[in-house]
Amino acid sequence: MNRTNKYDFLGYIAFAVIILLGVPFLLGFDGFELNTFARYLALAMVAMALALSWGTAGLLNLGQAATFGIGSYVMAMHLKLAASTNNPGGMPDFMGWTNVESLPWFWQPFHSLTVTLLAGLLLPAAVAGLMAAFMFRGRITGVFVAIITLAFMVALQLVFIEEQRFTGGQNGLTGLAPLSLPGWTVDTYSLSFYYLVAGCLIVALLLGMLVVRSKVGLVLRAIREDASRVRYFGYDVASYETFVFCLSAAIAGWAGMLYTLVLEFASPTYMSVSFSLAIVIWCAVGGRESLVWAAVGAILVNLAEGRLSDVFVEGWLLILGLVFILFVIFLPRGLYGLALAMVDRLRGAPRTDATLPVKEG
């Protein structure tokens, strides 16, 4: 285990302790505050998913919100069905308004909780896997990955808005039932719900870190540095890239499911360009190379937004934009790079340059 590995695991444990013990204590176990923080944790999870593909393999996925949105809709469909059991034919109310005769076949399976949970992970992964295979078999890299994923997300969002009969259109899916797990009806303003979200984030982080620190992770980082060279060594670059895209999408879908639980609705804005780029911002602020720091970035930016947007109602976005520009210019490695540099200075070791840019595809 080398030095950065050690710090990463220490950071991970510190992060887990703070999330599990520190935060609930600081928030005074207040249901409303815990719910708000659970929202940040769900967003932290999608930021961490982006760091997995962007920071590790250098593949900037500007359409990360698409897979997040799919997960969120999957969960919302299940909860919507649960809320519609007393309607004629068990159909969601908006379908009645738009004259849908009977529940469409692709809504049927979501009566089952197991199917829903599996679909929330596998559907985004499958979609991302198809996109990734399509792109990476053609050795598409860099800017073109960003553009293709962005265009795909815009198209997907349009589909969700257009097919109002089946997706609730611009309004999204609202009026959801609370989630019933076996023996537990989830109250989103409770401590146990907070622990559900926090637990998911911590498990996802661990999963991501195990991948990053495995040999697969090493190959992925090599691809980030120089894809051709990895190819000459005989590795199948496209398969590695597809794998990391799928994993990242599954975690994003997972985060989307949690996000629906927290906010109690799903909306096509979860797949918008600005939301997707916001994820990129959080990731860049925290540090794209480290999953934990990407999650921290998401939490900090959203926390600041929650606190500051009350104080500077108008100016908040202005501050966010300026801070972000400064980060890109002066701290391209984000808070993670800053932390590394500080640790090195404390140890008196040769300085790590916090401003050294990350090489990308």
Next chain:
Amino acid sequence: MDALLNQAFAGLSMASILLIVGLGLAIIYGSMGVINLAHGEFVMLGAYVAWAMQTFLGFSILTSLPLIFVVIAFVGWLVERGVVHRLYRRPLDTILATWGIGIVLQQLVRMFIGPESRFVATPSLLEGNTVIGAVVMSNYRLFVIVFALAVLAATWALMTRTEFGTRLRAVIQNREISECYGIRAEKVYAMTFAYGAGLAGVAGALLTPLVSTTPSMGTYLVVDAFLVVIIGGVGSLIGTAVAAAAVGEATALFSMLMNDTLGRIAVLLAIILLIRFRPNGLFPQTIRR
């Protein structure tokens, strides 16, 4: 048949707007590899300057065009000097930084001018329609098409027939060697960025009579315009023009066959396919980097 021709004209009109927004982007991307996501906000600023000129000074769009070009070019120059020139070695980071600039510009407009949409009148000179057979063409849209072609021609002349164009092409081909010959690449880049931004401002001004002017009007334009640039091929002006025409006409055609949204989805999917199989665009240029 008439419906088809009318739709073809609508497509051409859309293409002209895409072209004029895309040209500035194409020059910036083609010469420096910078993906300028703030381009949409330059368009938006141009529209607001046009609105301000009309509201406070009573100028029509046509008379204020030169001034709008200069003002937005200056904004572009500031952005290049302030932020973008620090990022030339990190092309993907320019996406992030320019998105941040976009947020800032949008928010400034929202704070100081207000979030509500503004209206700018069509110049009285260009009101009315021209009717050929059964095809009804608004004079203003015709003007925009002609103007877009004129801007294309002017940009081409600038790139190939002027001292500045020669320098720019030299820097694109090989920055280090050009600097050895005494070309100041920094200056060339700044001027190019300013020119691209100025074009965006002009595009915004021309758009004002056609769409409502809001602080967020640029966000969707920039995605479309950027797709046009990528399809056209890096640094190829004619490619950008052909791609704009193709996207405009395809959107109009698909919209007629299906509906507006499905048409747009179909075009986006077609664009994805195109980028996948021709990542260097329709008219790739062989550039030594």
